[in-house]
Every structure is written in C-alpha cells, then in structure tokens.
Amino acid sequence: xxxxxxxxxxxxxxxxxxxxxxxxxxxxxxxxxxxxxxxxxxxxxxxxxxxxxxxxxxxxxxxxxxxxxxxxxxxxxxxxxxxxxxxxxxxxxxxxxxxxxxxxxxxxxxxxxxxxxxxxxxxxxxxxxxxxxxxxxxxxxxxxxxxxxxxxxxxxxxxxxxxxxxxxxxxxxxxxxxxxxxxxxxxx
Numbered sequence: 001x002x003x004x005x006x007x008x009x010x011x012x013x014x015x016x017x018x019x020x021x022x023x024x025x026x027x028x029x030x031x032x033x034x035x036x037x038x039x040x041x042x043x044x045x046x047x048x049x050x051x052x053x054x055x056x057x058x059x060x061x062x063x064x065x066x067x068x069x070x071x072x073x074x075x076x077x078x079x080x081x082x083x084x085x086x087x088x089x090x091x092x093x094x095x096x097x098x099x100x101x102x103x104x105x106x107x108x109x110x111x112x113x114x115x116x117x118x119x120x121x122x123x124x125x126x127x128x129x130x131x132x133x134x135x136x137x138x139x140x141x142x143x144x145x146x147x148x149x150x151x152x153x154x155x156x157x158x159x160x161x162x163x164x165x166x167x168x169x170x171x172x173x174x175x176x177x178x179x180x181x182x183x184x185x186x187x188x
Contacts, residue, residue: 001043001184001185001186001187002042002043002047002048002183002184002185003183003184004048004051004183005051006042006043006047006048006050006051007042007047007050007051008041008042008047009041009047010041012050013053015053015054016050016053016056018053018057019053019054019056019057019060020046020050020056022057022060022061023046023056023057023060023061023063023064025064026060026061026063026064026067027064028067028075028078028101028105030075030079030101030104030105031101035096035097035100035101038093038096038097038186043185043186044185044186045093045094045176045179045180045185046060048179048180048183048185049179059175059176062168062172063172066078066165066168066169066172067169071161071162071165072158072159072161072162072165073162073165073166073169075105076102076105076106077128077131078105078169079098079101079102079105079106080102080115080119080124080128080131080132081131081132081135081166081169081170081173082094082098082101082102082169082173083095083098083099083102083112083115083116084115084119084132084135084136084139085135085138085139085170085173085174085177086098086173086177087099087116087117088136088139088140089139089174089177089178089181091177091180091181092186092187093180093185093186093187094173094176094177094180094186095116096186097186098173099112099113099115099116100112102115102116110123111123111124115132119132119136120133126156127156127157127158130152130153130155130156130158131153131156131158131166133149133152134149134152134153134166134167134170135166135170137149138167138170138171138174139170139174142171150163153166
C-alpha cells in the first residue's frame with residue numbers, strides 16, 4: 001500500500017509502460033520474484049513513482065547502471081549495501097526486501113540475517129566490513145565522511161571506481177528509503 005494513488009502496470013499508458021519495462025529489464029535475477037508480503041504491483045516502490053514516468057525511468061536507470069556486472073562490486077556487495085542502508089534507516093519495506101535479496105544472491109540465510117541485524121558481527125571479510133562502515137556513515141551523516149574513510153577503503157582493496165560505486169549505491173538506497181517511508185510503501 002502507498003499513501004498516494006499509483007498506476008498498476010496493466011493500466012499504464014505508453015510512457016509508463018515503457019519506463020516500467022526498461023526498469024524491469026535492469027533488475028538483477030534475484031528481483032524476479034516479489035518478496036512476500038509485497039506482491040501487489042501497485043503497492044511497490046516502482047509503482048510509487050508511476051505518476052511521473054520520466055522520474056521512474058531516471059531513478060531506476062541509475063539503479064541499473066550502479067548494479068552493472070562491469071563495475072567492481074558483486075551482487076552480494078550490492079545487497080549488503082542495500083540491507084545496511086535500509087536497516088540503518090529502519091525502512092521496513094526495503095530492509096525486508098533487501099535482506100531477502102541478499103539471501104537469494106548468496107543462498108545463505110545466516111549471512112543475510114547477520115548483515116541485517118548487525119554487519120559488525122556478520123561473517124564477512126574485513127574489506128566488506130570497511131565498506132559497510134562507510135555505507136553506515138553515509139547513511140547516518142555524510143557530512144562526517146573524511147579522507148580517512150576513503151583511505152580505509154583503499155587499504156581494504158577498493159579503487160576509486162569502487163569507492164564511487166559504493167557511495168552511489170548507498171546514496172541511491174537512502175533516496176529509495178526516503179521515498180518508501182514518506183509514501184508508505186509496504187505499510188498496511
């Protein structure tokens with residue numbers, strides 16, 4: 001459910017249909033099956049953008065570009081970032097969804113739950129822990145990010161392209177969390 005009217009895919013005009021098809025084509029395979037209880041098309045985060053098809057297109061084209069397998073981060077890292085941002089923001093819809101997508105991407109229930117609960121105690125590499133500490137700082141207060149954060153990421157093996165990808169994915173999921181919470185996406 002959302003707090004605003006949405007347009008279901010079956011009721012979409014051509015502009016919205018094209019935007020939805022383009023966005024759907026960018027999705028990782030783990031997104032093919034909706035996460036229960038969020039199965040109604042008109043109640044999801046994409047539908048929340050449906051009254052402005054051009055915004056939907058640009059927002060989710062950015063998402064697709066950031067998830068590209070041509071970039072340094074892998075699917076597990078994408079979903080760890082999404083899960084930590086969403087859990088830090090306490091965004092119910094996105095936390096539940098991305099914990100499940102992390103589980104699907106890794107086939108590891110315990111890892112997904114540990115990252116959601118507290119990534120600091122999750123069974124992850126030191127590099128991934130440094131990445132998630134940076135993601136958490138962006139989410140809590142990006143004005144407190146320092147050269148030291150980037151130095152730590154570089155020391156953990158992330159180059160500048162990876163640092164940019166981490167930053168953009170974290171920022172994008174902060175955006176999506178704000179949209180979901182403000183519009184009531186995933187609430188009853």
